[in-house]
Amino acid sequence: xxxxxxxxxxxxxxLQDEICNGLAVIDGGDGFVEDxxxxxxxxxxxxxxxxxxxxxxxxxxxxSHVSGARLPASASAARxxxxxxxxxAMGVSLVVHPRNPxxxxxxxxxxxxxxEKEGEDPVWxxxxxxxxxxxxxxxxxxxxxxxxxxxxxxxxxxxxxxxYKKWCDDYFYxxxxxxxxxxxxxFFDDLNAWGFERSFEFMRAVGNSYLPAYSPIVERxxxxxxxxxxxxxxxxxxxxxxxxxxVYDRGTLFGLQSGGRTESILMSLPPLxxxxxxxxxxxxxxxxxxxxxYxxxxxxx
Numbered sequence: 001x002x003x004x005x006x007x008x009x010x011x012x013x014x015l016q017d018e019i020c021n022g023l024a025v026i027d028g029g030d031g032f033v034e035d036x037x038x039x040x041x042x043x044x045x046x047x048x049x050x051x052x053x054x055x056x057x058x059x060x061x062x063x064s065h066v067s068g069a070r071l072p073a074s075a076s077a078a079r080x081x082x083x084x085x086x087x088x089a090m091g092v093s094l095v096v097h098p099r100n101p102x103x104x105x106x107x108x109x110x111x112x113x114x115x116e117k118e119g120e121d122p123v124w125x126x127x128x129x130x131x132x133x134x135x136x137x138x139x140x141x142x143x144x145x146x147x148x149x150x151x152x153x154x155x156x157x158x159x160x161x162x163x164y165k166k167w168c169d170d171y172f173y174x175x176x177x178x179x180x181x182x183x184x185x186x187f188f189d190d191l192n193a194w195g196f197e198r199s200f201e202f203m204r205a206v207g208n209s210y211l212p213a214y215s216p217i218v219e220r221x222x223x224x225x226x227x228x229x230x231x232x233x234x235x236x237x238x239x240x241x242x243x244x245x246x247v248y249d250r251g252t253l254f255g256l257q258s259g260g261r262t263e264s265i266l267m268s269l270p271p272l273x274x275x276x277x278x279x280x281x282x283x284x285x286x287x288x289x290x291x292x293x294y295x296x297x298x299x300x301x
Contacts, residue, residue, distance in 0.1 A: 001114060001122045004196055005088065008112045009065055011200075012092045015110070015207045016063045019094060020048050022211045023061070026218055029053035032061065037261050042067035043088075047264040051271070055222045057099040060267035064260070065090035071115055072257035074250055079190070082123060085115040089258075091128070092207065093251055095268040096214070101234035103221040104134035104141065104182070105241060106214045107268070109251060110207040124196070126203045127189035129164065130210050131172050132217075133182030133241060135234045136286055137294035141217045142183045146300035149186050152209035156194075156202050161301070164188045169297045174244055180295045181244050185213075189250075233287050238273040245269065 024031040027050060038044035045064030050056055067088045091111030098105065110128035132145050146165070153161035168187035173180055186206060191199050245252050245268055255265035281287035 001124070004124075004200075005090075005112075005114065008200065008203075009090055011204060011207075012063055012065075012090060012110070012112075016046070016048070016061055016092050019092070019108075019211060020061050022215060023050065023056065023059055023096065026215060026222075027053040027055045027059075029055075032059070035263075037264065039066050039259070039261065041069070041259055045261070045264065047261075047267060049267060055098055055100070055103070055218065057097050058271045059094070059096040061092065061094040062264050062267060063090075063092050064264065066258060066260060068258055072254055074253040074257050079123075082115045085117045085123070087116070088114045089254070091251075093268070094210075097238070097270045098218065098222065100222055100224060101135045101226050101230040102224040103218055104132050105238075105270075106130065106132050106210075108207075108210045110203050111251075112203070124192060125189070126191040126199050128203060128206055129168055129185060129187035130206070130213065131168055131182055131185040131187070132214075133237075134294060135237050135290065136230065137183070137290050138221075139300075141220070142294070142300045144216060145183070145185060145213050148209055148213035150301050152205045153186070153202075155205070156198075160202075161186070172244065174240060174248075176247070177240065177243070179240070179291070180297065181240060183294055183300070184297070232274070233281075235272055235274040236276055236279065237290075238270045239275045242269055242273055 020032045032048040032050045035047045037047065043066035045062060047062045050059040069086050071082055071085050071087045089111065091109055093109035095107045096105060108130035113125050115123045134141065150161040153164065164186045165184060168184045169180065171187045172182065172184065191202065252265055281291060
């Protein structure tokens with residue numbers, strides 16, 4: 001298993017480099033600042049954050065490889081038979097918050113878990129995906145995002161994109177609001193049925209398709225003119241992002257439950273956000289269209 005762990009780690013470190021370099025070029029500013037860290041119980045990582053850039057108000061791309069004596073509850077909830085095993089977990093997780101309200105927020109992560117118990121074979125699995133959270137919707141952006149996701153899944157079977165697209169729609173849903181977080185993408189977890197090589201290949205396909213999915217959308221929207229109305233709505237909608245990450249997100253819960261580094265775990269939160277009591281959009285407005293049209297589950301391909 002150690003050889004496979006090394007393979008995955010090498011890929012993830014390279015993916016972090018690739019994504020940071022790609023985002024830094026689009027941003028045109030000073031790029032990312034790296035913060036390497038270690039964890040007392042085992043492992044560590046490198047957190048990279050871009051703040052107050054030319055395009056991105058905040059972007060965080062985190063690599064972590066941590067280990068521990070017992071799987072946290074969030075990791076064994078779907079597999080209670082693994083509770084109490086030691087573990088290794090590694091992944092790249094990122095969130096990008098652009099300044100321009102017409103440019104959507106995006107999130108991606110790919111991860112690998114190994115659960116071990118003396119005298120038994122290791123149990124491993126892959127997970128990950130990405131999703132898009134617009135504030136002002138554009139059909140061509142949503143179609144491009146989902147088309148790129150579908151193309152990444154295509155070599156693995158015609159049923160894969162619809163399956164993981166639906167999982168994403170169901171997962172990134174704020175139950176207490178009865179509302180989708182965004183326009184979805186891909187989400188998968190507990191992937192091992194294909195065997196290591198094929199499962200790892202799929203994880204790489206998802207990770208490698210993130211920049212091609214997101215970069216053209218940013219280039220189209222980053223220079224659009226906006227005013228205080230659009231900015232205010234963006235900050236209001238960012239509140240939904242915060243609510244999801246703190247209430248439902250598995251990665252956040254795993255990080256906190258496993259004694260992870262809080263600054264890196266919460267790097268996904270936007271720098272500015274606002275809540276307003278019982279706010280409703282003006283009927284017929286672009287803000288209303290986001291909620292009534294774009295935040296409904298639909299087929300974009």
